Amino acid sequence: MPDLLQITGEVERTMKSITPTTAFKRARCLAWAFTIAAAMASLGPASAQTKGGPATSPPGAAVYFIGIKDGDTLSATPTIHFGLRKMSVAPAGIGRENAGHHHLIIDAPLPPLDQPIPNDFNHLHFGGGQSEAQVTLTPGKHTLQLILGDKDHIPHTPPVYSERITVNVVDPAQSGASAAKRQPAPGGAEVYFENVRDGQYIPAHMIIRFGLLNMGVAPAGINKPNTGHHHVIIDAPTPSSDGPIPNDFNHLHFGAGQTQGEVTLTPGPHTLQLVLGDADHVPHDPPVMSKQITVNVAEPDQRPAVRRGTNGPSVAAVQALLGITADGAFGPETEQAVTEFQRGANLPTDAIVGPSTWKALDDMNNAKSR
Numbered sequence: 381m382p383d384l385l386q387i388t389g390e391v392e393r394t395m396k397s398i399t400p401t402t403a404f405k406r407a408r409c410l411a412w413a414f415t416i417a418a419a420m421a422s423l424g425p426a427s428a429q430t431k432g433g434p435a436t437s438p439p440g441a442a443v444y445f446i447g448i449k450d451g452d453t454l455s456a457t458p459t460i461h462f463g464l465r466k467m468s469v470a471p472a473g474i475g476r477e478n479a480g481h482h483h484l485i486i487d488a489p490l491p492p493l494d495q496p497i498p499n500d501f502n503h504l505h506f507g508g509g510q511s512e513a514q515v516t517l518t519p520g521k522h523t524l525q526l527i528l529g530d531k532d533h534i535p536h537t538p539p540v541y542s543e544r545i546t547v548n549v550v551d552p553a554q555s556g557a558s559a560a561k562r563q564p565a566p567g568g569a570e571v572y573f574e575n576v577r578d579g580q581y582i583p584a585h586m587i588i589r590f591g592l593l594n595m596g597v598a599p600a601g602i603n604k605p606n607t608g609h610h611h612v613i614i615d616a617p618t619p620s621s622d623g624p625i626p627n628d629f630n631h632l633h634f635g636a637g638q639t640q641g642e643v644t645l646t647p648g649p650h651t652l653q654l655v656l657g658d659a660d661h662v663p664h665d666p667p668v669m670s671k672q673i674t675v676n677v678a679e680p681d682q683r684p685a686v687r688r689g690t691n692g693p694s695v696a697a698v699q700a701l702l703g704i705t706a707d708g709a710f711g712p713e714t715e716q717a718v719t720e721f722q723r724g725a726n727l728p729t730d731a732i733v734g735p736s737t738w739k740a741l742d743d744m745n746n747a748k749s750r
Contacts, residue, residue: 432493433534438478441466441540443526450545456519457624457661458549459601460484461512462526467540472507472642473531473587480528480536482506484513487523490541496533499644501629505533508638514600514661516626519551562621565664566606568594571654575745577700578673579693581683583742584647588612589640590654595668600635601659608656608664610634612641615651618669624661633661645677680738687732688715698733701741 446461448454462482470479485491488502499505506513527541535541574589576582590610598607613619616630627633634641652675656668663669676683686694688710696708702717715731722729725740733741 430538432537432539433495433530433532435475435480435530435534435536436478437480437528437536437538437540438466441478441528441536442542443482443528443540444542445524445526445545448524448545448547450543451547452545453548453550454517456549456551457514457516457627459512459514460524462506462510464511464528467528469509469511470531471509472505472529472533475531480530480540481509482511483527483529483533484515485523485525485527485544486515486517490525490527490544493535493539497527497529497535499533499629504627504629505529507533507642508634508636508640510634510636510638512600512635513633514624514627514635516624516628516631517549519549521546521548523547562662562665563603563605563608563658565656565666565668566594569606569656569664569668570594570670571610571656571668572670573652573654573673575701576652576673576675577693577697577706578671579676580697581676581678581694581738582645583679583746584677585642585644586742587640587642587746588652590634590638592639592656595656597637597639598659599637600633600657600661603659608658608668609637610639610641611655611657611661612643613651613653613655613672614643614645618653618672619655619663621663621665621667625655625657625663627661633657635661645675647677647679647682649674649676651675680735680742683735683738685732685734686710688712698741701745 442465444463446463448460468479469481470476472481483497483506484504486502491497491503497503523544523546525542525544527535527539529535570593572591574591576588596607597609598604600609611625612632614630619625619631625631632641651672653672654670655663658664686698690710691708693708695710696706699706699714702721704713704717718733719729719731722737727736727740
């Protein structure tokens with residue numbers, strides 16, 4: 381797209397070939413042509429940034445960093461606060477007018493604005509509606525940018541994103557950082573997955589619920605005795621208890637105090653673990669964490685059929701979803717429960733958990749989590 385000077389130069393050369401009958405007509409033609417030229421220039425690169433997805437944003441909407449500006453020096457685990465103007469925050473999956481949720485882009489350019497924002501280490505999603513996050517950055521220079529996404533993680537029209545800033549991250553050893561002090565956990569404290577079991581088949585997009593016993597939930601930054609907030613560890617070992625839990629694609633923080641979170645996983649087996657963190661994202665003493673479980677991501681038509689006589693973790697997961705004893709053995713009680721579920725879901729009552737029944741179970745599990 382040519383710039384304004386190029387366009388106006390062409391206009392001037394064109395106007396020299398025009399011979400209006402009066403100077404006034406020539407001046408009026410020239411002014412009209414320059415107006416068109418300016419309008420054409422305004423539709424240059426900026427126009428490519430005005431089209432997003434189906435959700436719209438109101439005039440004046442803006443997203444921005446609070447307390448961080450271009451050129452600042454940060455620690456290796458800074459807590460970054462997100463600001464939003466003339467719009468409200470809504471979690472992923474919640475379609476509300478003039479609302480969206482935050483995404484932090486690290487060391488990457490803006491993604492395509494009419495497609496879902498990627499979900500990886502360079503594109504951190506805060507689909508729980510968080511307005512702050514602690515991130516882990518390596519020493520050196522990094523770029524940061526905020527962009528708002530709708531319920532499906534697609535930027536709005538027009539897109540709402542911040543300026544791209546560059547920050548310098550210092551080495552913890554050079555900044556004099558010391559080992560974090562751990563908060564005590566009460567006896568009997570326990571964290572667990574409410575709707576996911578070891579060996580369970582799950583869809584690629586799922587809402588996972590977090591359970592907590594003998595402790596309360598408090599957002600990050602709120603230091604109250606016997607409280608903490610949830611972290612989901614995906615495909616990574618249990619984090620060290622000597623410092624803050626990392627914040628990346630394998631360590632999801634729910635620092636706003638959420639008791640459920642939406643995850644997106646690739647097909648195949650994945651490990652999941654819950655760890656509670658204190659106000660500074662540090663595990664308690666002793667640490668409060670669940671057992672690491674393995675789940676299998678597959679769409680319903682890619683899963684094995686479960687029927688009477690089948691045994692194993694898949695049966696136990698089905699039994700847990702149906703609210704019956706999860707002993708992993710598909711016997712008469714499970715057969716009856718599957719049949720009743722199929723009848724309620726308007727499915728053929730064959731007592732076989734095949735693709736259609738798997739899908740109905742997935743839908744029920746996600747619906748119960750909202």
